[in-house]
Amino acid sequence: LEEQDPRPSPLRVEDLALGQVFEVGSRAITREEIISFAAQYDPQPFHVDEAAGEASLFKGLVASGLQTFAITVRLLMESPLYLTGGLIITRGEIQWRRPVRPGNVLHLRIEVIDVAIDSEKDRAIVGLNIQTLNQNEEVVLIFAPRLLTERRTIKRD
Amino acid sequence: LEEQDPRPSPLRVEDLALGQVFEVGSRAITREEIISFAAQYDPQPFHVDEAAGEASLFKGLVASGLQTFAITVRLLMESPLYLTGGLIITRGEIQWRRPVRPGNVLHLRIEVIDVAIDSEKDRAIVGLNIQTLNQNEEVVLIFAPRLLTERRTIKRD
Numbered sequence: 001l002e003e004q005d006p007r008p009s010p011l012r013v014e015d016l017a018l019g020q021v022f023e024v025g026s027r028a029i030t031r032e033e034i035i036s037f038a039a040q041y042d043p044q045p046f047h048v049d050e051a052a053g054e055a056s057l058f059k060g061l062v063a064s065g066l067q068t069f070a071i072t073v074r075l076l077m078e079s080p081l082y083l084t085g086g087l088i089i090t091r092g093e094i095q096w097r098r099p100v101r102p103g104n105v106l107h108l109r110i111e112v113i114d115v116a117i118d119s120e121k122d123r124a125i126v127g128l129n130i131q132t133l134n135q136n137e138e139v140v141l142i143f144a145p146r147l148l149t150e151r152r153t154i155k156r157d
Numbered sequence: 158l159e160e161q162d163p164r165p166s167p168l169r170v171e172d173l174a175l176g177q178v179f180e181v182g183s184r185a186i187t188r189e190e191i192i193s194f195a196a197q198y199d200p201q202p203f204h205v206d207e208a209a210g211e212a213s214l215f216k217g218l219v220a221s222g223l224q225t226f227a228i229t230v231r232l233l234m235e236s237p238l239y240l241t242g243g244l245i246i247t248r249g250e251i252q253w254r255r256p257v258r259p260g261n262v263l264h265l266r267i268e269v270i271d272v273a274i275d276s277e278k279d280r281a282i283v284g285l286n287i288q289t290l291n292q293n294e295e296v297v298l299i300f301a302p303r304l305l306t307e308r309r310t311i312k313r314d
Contacts, residue, residue: 088214
């Protein structure tokens with residue numbers, strides 16, 4: 001990992017240590033993106049209509065939680081934590097903590113909480129605790145996945 | 158709920174009982190949908206390239222787990238379980254159990270595992286256990302969300 005490099009190479013699973021924390025990503029979300037994503041995957045009124053949002057618990061238009069989660073996964077895949085052996089998410093606990101609104105800018109704080117290498121199968125299980133934060137450092141989502149990775153390096157696009 | 162009606166009206170939270178099971182949805186997924194979704198949200202090689210899929214643990218092209226989850230949420234929102242007061246998912250545990258491949262047809266088996274009505278705030282918390290199954294009745298995903306709903310009826314599109 002070179003700090004100068006804006007797109008650091010992915011890490012090998014052997015490079016991870018418990019308690020390591022990575023701050024990654026920066027992703028703004030627009031009103032248009034919120035509405036178009038929700039229209040396709042989660043067309044609840046408060047995700048697609050400003051007036052319905054105002055009348056809801058949220059007091060305004062808010063992004064689908066599914067979209068916040070998709071952005072979280074995308075930022076993870078673009079980060080150094082996208083290990084050389086790939087990342088297959090096998091399970092995870094998600095908490096949606098705060099609404100995401102138009103103009104919010106999201107980033108991730110990722111802590112390594114488990115690493116278990118199976119030398120026989122040349123696979124490893126990695127546990128992460130991922131906080132997705134907005135531009136005010138407020139946690140909007142917490143995702144604690146268990147991930148399967150191979151120890152060989154997979155081919156990238 | 159009238160069995161004749163292909164799009165039954167949403168239920169009120171008061172209509173739910175612990176242990177109730179709903180079988181809902183039918184959604185085929187194509188190779189093109191798998192590749193285009195993954196290109197946008199989860200561009201790992203085994204989600205976007207047939208040869209890379211063959212060379213992977215999956216032995217073939219497979220859908221992003223995020224897409225299987227998105228389809229699960231969409232089928233939930235289209236079901237009678239999309240309660241009259243809306244559904245806000247506050248947290249949930251997800252397990253990805255089996256790969257989803259081109260041509261698979263997905264449906265949901267939803268069990269009501271918790272209903273707690275807060276009369277003072279006119280809100281309720283609902284716990285569901287959702288199994289997403291393929292055309293061979295194999296479980297591909299399990300999602301156990303906690304949902305917040307209002308007791309008033311919200312306006313639909």
